[in-house]
Amino acid sequence: MKSLLNIKSILASVIFLASVSSNAQNDIKIVHYPEQPLKEKTSNQYYLNFDFIIENNSKDTLRLTRLEVRAFDKNNVLVQQKFLDGNGTAPSINTIPQIQWNGIAKSILFNPFPEVNMMISKLEYTFTFNDNIEVKNIVTPKDYEQLKDFNLPLKTKLLVYDGHDLNSHHRRFNYEFTPIHQLGFTGNFMRYAYDFVVLNADNKQFVNKGENDSDWFGFGNDVLAVADGEIVAVETKQKDNKQFDIPALKDNPLALYGNYVVIKHNDNVCSMYGHLKNQSSAAFKIGDKIKKGQKIGFIGTSGSSFFPHLHFEVRNNINHDAEGIPSYFTNFNLILGSETKEIKKGTVNTGDIIQTK
Missing domain, CATH: 2.70.70.10 (Glucose Permease (Domain IIA))
Known part of the structure; x- marks a missing residue:
């Protein structure tokens, strides 16, 4: 009987945590801007220069504990995977200036993975808050073609x-x-x-x-x-x-x-x-x-x-x-x-x- 009560208690806790996580996800809004980032060619790679706008619409404190990006080619085959997290004595997640939202707040997070393989056509970002709340954002960049040749603006x-x-x-x-x-x-x-x-x-x-x-x-x-x-x-x-x-x-x-x-x-x-x-x-x-x-x-x-x-x-x-x-x-x-x-x-x-x- 005691064992059965423990199982019921554990199940109730899991259901409660899942409900909290689901509600918290609904309170977090993440968009990226520009909507379709441009792929700037630098040497043999591409550079992605865009921002995430993260909005906490709850009264709870949110802390970004992990950020992962998975990059895919045009056939949806994984090409690269990178992440920032809290591991180590000087955690990589701390390279992002602002990782905490105290209640209702909105701020920019600059894309921390600017260099990408030239084969990439889609990126899937997974934001993990408070270790257990995941929010995904899909980015589909496009190549940039400059129609006119530019000289440098100074001749020296x-x-x-x-x-x-x-x-x-x-x-x-x-x-x-x-x-x-x-x-x-x-x-x-x-x-x-x-x-x-x-x-x-x-x-x-x-x-x-x-x-x-x-x-x-x-x-x-x-x-x-x-x-x-x-x-x-x-x-x-x-x-x-x-x-x-x-x-x-x-x-x-x-x-x-x-x-x-x-x-x-x-x-x-x-x-x-x-x-x-x-x-x-x-x-x-x-x-x-x-x-x-x-x-x-x-x-x-x-x-x-x-x-x-x-x-x-x-x-x-x-x-x-x-x-x-x-x-x-x-x-x-x-x-x-x-x-x-x-x-x-x-x-x-x-x-x-x-x-x-």
């Missing part, structure tokens, strides 16, 4: 000071962060952006301590259009003072860049050149036709700029819901110390030293 030796890898500040733009969201942003317009810094022959960025704009070798350098197109936005009146009006972003999402030029190349493909020098694009207006390689401004320090550099990005529009797009450049050299590698067409990465041929 460059350091890719910051690109859009997982650790880049461009990649980690949190549009769900309340102050940013309240300004109207609903996507990551700089998801595939670059900060280019000019180098001299000794690979130095500036003379003295770099305290003055004129100390930097790039300050005042020509900025060139990467391809033919039409100007759809331009600002040239901002001072080179590393400042911008944050509230102005609510009406103009491009105000972040101080002085800028945006060129539309074809439907939903615009190149954006930011932090340009005061009045350096004064000759241009919206509607002007631009030729590939045409000078459109000079490097400055306008807007949110710590030092003279060119912020370059490709995006699908100039509004608050803009999303970034990959960019591939043609005919440049990747400088590897005393060696040089010729690149016919490809991306560049944070830390690369490059030069247009």
Whole structure:
């Protein structure tokens, strides 16, 4: 009799836990954005740059204890499997900045598995919360084809000071962060952006301590259009003072860049050149036709700029819901110390030293 009671008790507990798990699953909403991420080709792999938006609609505390991804080819055959969990003295799950939701909350989780095999056509993510609640999310990325060839926007030796890898500040733009969201942003317009810094022959960025704009070798350098197109936005009146009006972003999402030029190349493909020098694009207006390689401004320090550099990005529009797009450049050299590698067409990465041929 006692044994039978124990069995009934265990069964009741299992049923209760299953009910709790099922209810908890219903209280967790996970979506990914963009809805169909683009596959950016880097070397011999693809790079997936997208975010998960995780929403806890319960009053319970949720903690992400494991995240697994299973990747499949077009025939639904497993190609790769990776995970983050709580194992070890420095658990890999802790590489995700925010893994706990205290009651009703919503936040971004940047995809922590950006590099994928080129054969992959579908990814299945399994989120495990509190060790026993599983929620799945299916991602079907698509290849990105750039219709026009792009030159680099500067014709000199460059350091890719910051690109859009997982650790880049461009990649980690949190549009769900309340102050940013309240300004109207609903996507990551700089998801595939670059900060280019000019180098001299000794690979130095500036003379003295770099305290003055004129100390930097790039300050005042020509900025060139990467391809033919039409100007759809331009600002040239901002001072080179590393400042911008944050509230102005609510009406103009491009105000972040101080002085800028945006060129539309074809439907939903615009190149954006930011932090340009005061009045350096004064000759241009919206509607002007631009030729590939045409000078459109000079490097400055306008807007949110710590030092003279060119912020370059490709995006699908100039509004608050803009999303970034990959960019591939043609005919440049990747400088590897005393060696040089010729690149016919490809991306560049944070830390690369490059030069247009």
